[in-house]
Amino acid sequence: MKKNLNILTCFSLILIFFTFLAGCSREPEIGEMVLGGWTNKRGDSHVYLKIKMENKWEASVKIADVTSKIIQVRGKASGKWHIENNSLVLTVFESGVLKVFKKNDTSFFEITKLNDEVMELMDSYGRIITWKAVRPKKGQVNLNIVNSIRMEPFTVNLNKLRSRDKDRYLCLNLKIILKEFMPGADLPKIHPKAREAVLIYLSSLVYKDIKDLETVKGVQGRIKSILNPYIGDMIESVEIDHVIVASTIDRVEEFLIEHSLKARIAKKSDGKDNKEEKVKK
Numbered sequence: 001m002k003k004n005l006n007i008l009t010c011f012s013l014i015l016i017f018f019t020f021l022a023g024c025s026r027e028p029e030i031g032e033m034v035l036g037g038w039t040n041k042r043g044d045s046h047v048y049l050k051i052k053m054e055n056k057w058e059a060s061v062k063i064a065d066v067t068s069k070i071i072q073v074r075g076k077a078s079g080k081w082h083i084e085n086n087s088l089v090l091t092v093f094e095s096g097v098l099k100v101f102k103k104n105d106t107s108f109f110e111i112t113k114l115n116d117e118v119m120e121l122m123d124s125y126g127r128i129i130t131w132k133a134v135r136p137k138k139g140q141v142n143l144n145i146v147n148s149i150r151m152e153p154f155t156v157n158l159n160k161l162r163s164r165d166k167d168r169y170l171c172l173n174l175k176i177i178l179k180e181f182m183p184g185a186d187l188p189k190i191h192p193k194a195r196e197a198v199l200i201y202l203s204s205l206v207y208k209d210i211k212d213l214e215t216v217k218g219v220q221g222r223i224k225s226i227l228n229p230y231i232g233d234m235i236e237s238v239e240i241d242h243v244i245v246a247s248t249i250d251r252v253e254e255f256l257i258e259h260s261l262k263a264r265i266a267k268k269s270d271g272k273d274n275k276e277e278k279v280k281k
Helices: 003-023 192-203 213-231 249-258 261-271
Strands: 036-042 045-051 056-063 070-084 086-093 107-115 118-122 127-135 148-150 155-159 169-177 237-247
Touching: 045 086, 118 213, 155 192, 155 249, 169 249, 213 237, 237 249
Parallel strands: none
Antiparallel strands: 036 045, 036 127, 045 056, 056 070, 070 086, 086 107, 107 118, 118 127, 148 169, 155 169, 169 237
16 A cells, blocks of 8 residues: 555655646747747838837837848837737837837737747738847846947057157957947948058057047047048947056066956956056156
8 A cells, every 4th residue: 555655645746747847848938939020111111119028119120221220210119918819919109200110009919920030910901011130148137239349459659759668558348339229230340451550550650649538539530531441330329438658578478468358258248457557648
């Protein structure tokens, strides 16, 4: 009797275990799968739809050129959504683009296809509208769109006004901020000669050209002008987030190690700022 009871207990535990596994591996519901960002091209316009938690949605209609760079924002809209009988129901509360989203209108879209890449919706006229997903890769935690390029740090010998002037080395770390792109568009590639052009410019500088905050701002503007032709005139601004003038090669090497990719990742994880020798401001 005791043996049969033990067998029954073991069987019950196994059944509970597999039931738990089945619950963990369940297919996501439609309401979960539609969450996130979606894009759809309509003529010369791009519609970006963001379906949010708490049954809210917002959208923007923009015009982009052939490079996917935003050249005009037509308007925005927002409202509520829910799933009903395999249909996505959108209700518009606010709209600045009445041709796309009519204010106070409720539309039913039958979901004909839905996966990690696309969402196909059929409207009341039988037309299929295809939305492409804009989702983070595995490991990312948000849907922020990356629109900047981090360049490797620059180190050059500063020019001398007189031959007897002591050697100084300019070390700077910069980031390129790009103009607004459509969600999901690929970032532009930097031409290999772009870095060389910046190095030539920086090597022509003397100490007084980067001695304070105002002169550093001027350098940022000049670097933007140099880089823009190499990136299709897509730069919004150039940000120099760390600059020093070193008097020894050892300090230059420390700067390069500090701003290597591995060091930047570690610094970001720790959330700690190392004390560093900065240009006098």
